[in-house]
Each structure stands twice: as structure tokens, then as C-alpha cells.
Amino acid sequence: MTGPADATPDELGFVKGHGTRNDFVLVADPDGRLDLTPDLVRRLADRRSGVGADGVIRLAPSSSLPEGEAVLAEDPAAVWFMDYRNADGSVAEMCGNGVRVFAAFAELLDLADLADGSTLAVGTRAGVKRVVREPNGWYAVDMGPWTFPGGDDAVARGADAQVAVYGWRAARPALSVDLGNPHTVVALADAAELDALDLTVAPQVQPVPPHGTNVELVVPLGEEDTSDGRVGRVRMRVFERGVGETESCGTGTCAAALAVRAWAGPGAPDTWFVDVPGGTLRVRALPGGRVELTGPAVLAYAGRFP
Ligand SMILES: N[C@@H](CCC[C@H](N)C(=O)O)C(=O)O
DSSP, X not given: OOOGGXXXXXXXXXXXXXXXXXXXXXXXXXXXXXXXXXXXXXXXXXXXXSOOOSEEEEEEEGGGSTTHHHHHHHOTTOOEEEEEEETTSOBOSOOHHHHHHHHHHHHXXXXXXXXXXXXXXXXXXXXEEEEEEOTTSOEEEEEEEOBOTTHHHHHHHTOSEEEEOTTOSSOEEEEEEESSSEEEEEEOSOHHHHHHOOOSSOOEEESOOTTOOEEEEEEEEEEEEETTEEEEEEEXXXXXXXXXXXXXXXXXXXXXXXXXXXXXXXXXXSEEEEEETTEEEEEEEETTTEEEEEEOOEEEEEEEEO
């Protein structure tokens, strides 16, 4: 693969990557000098006139961003920052698929080597995320703390919001989950209903979330005993804030698994496999209110954008 550094001054070198087909344009900015304007993000992400992606990721020194100060105070090892933008040019706090692909990109750039089991601490607007590479090549990310913003009441009631999808007769109850970025999870009756959804139109959420939300539509598929213990399975489609329907959303799979686990009640498994249109991700509820996300990261090709 051609390195992204061999672009001329009039070009922007990039690498195209994806995690379970949630795709990204990755740009290396080791000096922290690139002005990633919303217009440039939209042009790069455009699937007809640009490279095409759900999001754009800039790798920059944490010390070059105002948000980097908190990150370096949390962990001085988090010298590289994942500056994440949605395809519409908006800034997002976190991207679970993106942070795995970011780790693979950092390895490509020789800024990290995870082959020996080392951990890469990545700065994000939602704090430091720690990534390791498993022997099978999947990347496991400690996604840090998560919450149900509606608190114990919402969990007891199973909902703190209502979601209306285009074509439905009535809104349905949903649970808000905070992964550093906002999510709203709604359960459907079965896979046929999930497959039939029209997600070309944004779902409406009430009360309207102040900073918008990603909406996960899920079908719990049950639990089973495996050699690694009891695990649960969920199918999911997602409508991402700032993008539209995507084939996967890492933070969204965490939100989906955590909501379904809460709905299942005490004794529900900590480990969940979440099937999305782009593949399967593993989510593990960790002690201390943290969550781990594990899945593939693929660097597909490099190019230069004029
Ligand atoms: N696809 C990402 C989430 C990207 C950000 C999201 N659209 C937002 O605005 O919060 C993931 O894998 O987590």
C-alpha cells in the first residue's frame, strides 16, 4: 500500500479504511497543521464526487488540539488524537469502529506497534480509549465509562424516550445510552420488522435530544452457553447522527448490547455479539461501569485528494 505521506503540497494524502463496513477517510496530520473544515470533510466523504465515507478521521498530536489538554492530563501516553468528523461535517465525540481503524492506521504510519500485545492510548473528545490487537487480528477497545442518562428510573421503566420511524403508526419506547456520544435504542418485535424499516428518513426522537442522537433499532436474539460462558446476541440497524443509515456503528453496538442487557434484567450475560449489516462485533460489559468493543479494522487503499 502506498503511504499517505507521498502527496504533493497541492494534494491531501489519505487512506481509506473500514470497520464492519462503517467506512472512513483517514488523514495523517503529525504536525497538527491541517484545517479540517466542514466543507473539506463533506467533499472527502461525498460518495459521488469525493472519496466517499461515513466519516473522516484526522490523526493529530493531542497537544495540538484544545481538547487534547484533558486527554493528556488523563493519560500522558495518549499523544495521538482521533479527530472524528461525521460525513455532514459535524464533529463527533467518539467513534467505536473509527478508533479501531485509527489504531491500524497508527500502525501503518509506524506510530504504534500492537503486535507484541502493547496498548495504544488514543485521545478522543470522549476521553482516552485504550486499544490492543488480539491474536486473531481483531482490535479490542476499552471504551471507558458509559451511562443511562435517564438513570435508574429509566432502566426500571425500560425507557426514557420515544422513537418514531417513518411508516410506523405510533412512536415506540426507547432507552437513552451515553457512550461519550448519544444513543437511543428501540427494540423491535422480530427480524422481519427490522428488515422492512425505511431508514432513508431520520427517525424522530422525543424528547428532542439537545445534541442530536444516533438511533439503534434492535432485535434481541436470545442467549446461549458457549465455551467462553453465557453470551447474548442482538441484530441491529442504525441511523447515525450526521450521516444517515450506516452498515455498522461501534458505539451503537455497545449502546444496543447495554440496553438489551438491562431489559433482560439481573443475570443477563456480560458478553454480547451484535450482528449489523456490515458484520459482527463483540461487546463486553466490564466491571466498574466500563465497556469493551472488539472487532476488525481494515485499511483498504491509499490515495491523494486534490
Ligand atoms: N460510527 C461511529 C459513530 C460516529 C459518530 C456518530 N455518528 C455521532 O455523531 O455520534 C461508531 O462506530 O461509533
